[in-house]
Amino acid sequence: MSSPNQTDSLHPLEIQVLRALGSASTESLKDPELVQATSLAASQVSMAVGWLLTKQLVHLVSEITTTYVALTDVGIQFQQAESPLEWILHILQASSQDGQATTVKDLQAIGRFQATELSRAFGLLKKEGVLSLGAGGSLHTTGQKSATVEALRQLLNEIHKGSRPLESFSPDQQVLLRQYAVKRGNTQEPFRIDDHTERTYALTPEGRILLPHLREDAGQEISQLTPELLKDGSWRNHSFRKYSIHLRPPRLAVGRRHAYREFLDTVKTKLTSMGFQEMRGELVETEFWDMDALFMPQFHPARAIHDVYFVKEPKHAKRIPEPFLSQVADTHKNGGETGSKGWQYAYDPERAKRLVLRSQGTAVSARTLATNPPIPSKFFSIARCFRYDNVDATHATDFFQVEGIVLGSDINFRTLLGLLKLFATEMAQAKEIRFLPAYFPFTEPSVEMHVRHPKLGWMELGGAGLFRSEVTMPLGVTVPVIAWGLGLDRMAMVALGIQDIRDLFTSDLEAVRNMRRQL
């Protein structure tokens, strides 16, 4: 990849580093030597070396990591004045000469060092037998010398002269240094132990070939066109540095729609273009609209405590609108006016008021039926629903259901199949469709639609049916109604490259920024 042409796109910093390496008396240079040779800042050198490494004009010869010990600001203070250990001993010596008793509290009250630091110092001095505790909590020196105090003083003075490799200290000193070195959570320590890595670089053969072709005027090149250069026309006197345009560009944080929401946006656009009108509902629903109105008997297994989320407070709605409550109740009991014999049980109007988190989007359709909708009409909703499920890779606690209704006097089983066929082409670009008998409590006949997606193969796209008269008539609708629901999450997951349904609503910003439609 290296050629003399390449020199055009070299940055002035890169040229300076290449020259320094080329003219050095040795084959290779350490990074401090490079800084010296180029008279650049260390950060500039490391940036230029980074670029040259990717271009393979320079290679890393060796990398040696050494652990150094240095004084922190706290350490410098200790060295110049005194450490907490020394300070305690001085005060106690002074007070015993005055014949006064000094307690821990007295020392804390002076406020020169933090209580935690002092208590650590007391602990150590007591352990070494330098301090003893007298009556009333008074502290006394025993006359014993503290080995730690002396060793620390020696280290403070030693390191003050300049930082030194940790290895140059004796094993005992190293232990002490580590004990009194800055750690996470404790920054009030005198020593700092850091790793310094010294790297040695040399020119690669390609870099050496390039050397004679380096531009002389590199420093005079313009990297950025400025308003000044344009205003006075002086850009004519300069040449422009050529860029390495194959390098990865810097990253941007930009504004963007959420990819899953964008997927749902295309769904709603499709549906409105097919003549569907959007309907909306409430997150908190009564069992009446969520289930009773859909002719699910109050003893239906899917209404149990293990299937639906119930609301804690209040437990019941204030009222269910009439005449719907009575009409639905009669339909459950004996079919009412619907020509059905009903479920034949004692319908409980109180149970109808029980509040739940909407468990199916069809609740929104039920409410729409009760608003005396125009005939013909088509409706859809993309409704947030809730199921009492253990959350895992295939079950979400709340999710979206795409569903709707079609009302018209021309509606029958075959127009139902026609609508589904339209969905198959529009939503899944599918040409092959299979209709299978299905069961939903609120439709009869009921259909399940399987389609052959061009990329995903055979998949279940949705369920539908004609609303039972037991659903439509009590809500005041006398024409046949198609109820349909589409299962689009699997398609969305494949489109977004997601395996786990929880990732549709992930709180990981990186994942959200990376998500994109691939289908």
Place this chain on the structure above:
Amino acid sequence: MPTISIFQQDFAQLLGQPASIPDIEQWLPWVKGELKDVNSDTGEVRVELQDTNRPDLWCVEGIARQIRAVLTGSLTPHSFFSTRGRPKRRIQVMPGIEHVRPYVAACASLGYPMTVEGLAQCIQTQEKLAEAFGRQRETVSIGLYRLSSIAFPVTYGVVKPDEVRFTPLGFEEKMTPQEILTVHPKGLEYGSIVAGYERLPLLWDTDGHVLSFPPIINSRELGEVQIGDTDLLVEVTGTDLSMVILALNIFASNLADRGATIEPIDIVYPYETAMGKTVKTPLDMGNTQRVSFHAIEQALGMALGAEAIQTALTSYGYQVKSTRQSVAVKLPAFRNDLMHVMDVAEDVAITRGYDSFSPIMPQTFTVGALSQQEQTSDQLRDLLVGFGFQEMFSNILASRNELVERMRLGGTEYESLVEVDNVMSQTYACLRPSILPCLLRVEALSPRVFYPHLLFEVGEVARVDKEANVGSRTVLSLAAISAHPGANFSEMHSYLDLLMYYMVWPYDLEPVSHPSFLDGRVGRIRCQGKIIGYIGEFHPEVLESWQIDMPTSGFEIEITIPNA
């Protein structure tokens, strides 16, 4: 939706013809069944049955019977439903039981030597019927007994909890019903059904031997059916007479299909029931219903003609008798799911095959439209994206800790939430009243993600509202946050100001105190006289509780739609 296990060989035998897996797969739509998996070594096939109103299909016998009817064009009727004369066996119901578990149905099954296969299927059917159809044995439970050991008449009545002792299945020693409820696993599992009754249900024979303590457990002496037993007593007890009889009808039909001779039993009640005081079971309860050909044709969108409809219904197992305009239909005794003419229409469609109906594409013109809420949401989303904000999309169930405690709202006017009663996980126990916690959760989880973080979400929240019919209101809300080293009030204020300008929503900011934000750096947003939200720099304690190390500011506004 029950999922059951059937064996290919057993199925083929009941069907009366060979059945390959592709065959089975092709036939299953007739019973709304779906093949779940196949074990080719054992021939075990797992099938999911969709129709919760067809308990007769939750067993291999029922599936085979329905498919055989369609394949052969009619159902072979079971003769035991129409035997004449009084049965030779009787169950006497005693007063007192009517308050606990009032109904019983039973029959004798003779001459079918129980096989391993048959017993396994009997137990599976017993379980599915009692669990899914019988609501965990509450309304229906089933018992099987060795007929030869029982001396008729049998009595069904109540006893005091410590009045009798018998050895329950699974135990060696005799126990009282009371002990069974406290010690036996089935007593612990199902005891709640009879809890609170001073007297408990019991079946015993004329020699005083206990058959069972329904719906809990059978006795070991009489109620442990073994391979090779040829004569059985089948008994169903429960709280709903027609469900009890239907369950017995299904069980009797299954045993008959396996070759048994079913002999009905008289149930003699001391009280009146919907079927009389003496009920001979199994009992065909099927009413004849008249449906017009026109109604079926209209529902299906196809002029099939009377003959085709009759043929389809006959092959699905109906008994039909037609005139020119209509047909009188009757379901077989093991079905009780006919409520409406549409149920008949669907069976016609299923028998003929859904694929035999050509779709009619939609022809009527209707105007499509998004709701006002959705249009406004989209407008806001476009603006925020243009401002450089990343859109987020969150679950709207969250924990109280996230929604209240971490936002420093505990004990304040802002702490009321719509909460779930039957909490499964504290993580998903409340509906969010605000979107900001969802965005802070993103911030907490993304400290190493390239900055700046400008995030927003438009979505539904639920606010407690005592005046509302359901005690809360679903509100559309917009929240946005900015997190980076220089994030502050004035930056967010600029975004809010621009947003309100483009939306043509004139607004004012009022200084206010809000626990989630730093004092003096928070404002209440008022638009056309109404408080619609807050803007501010998050209080360091809020950020600390989320373990966010980055200055973060944000705003949230309620989106009110006029006339919506």
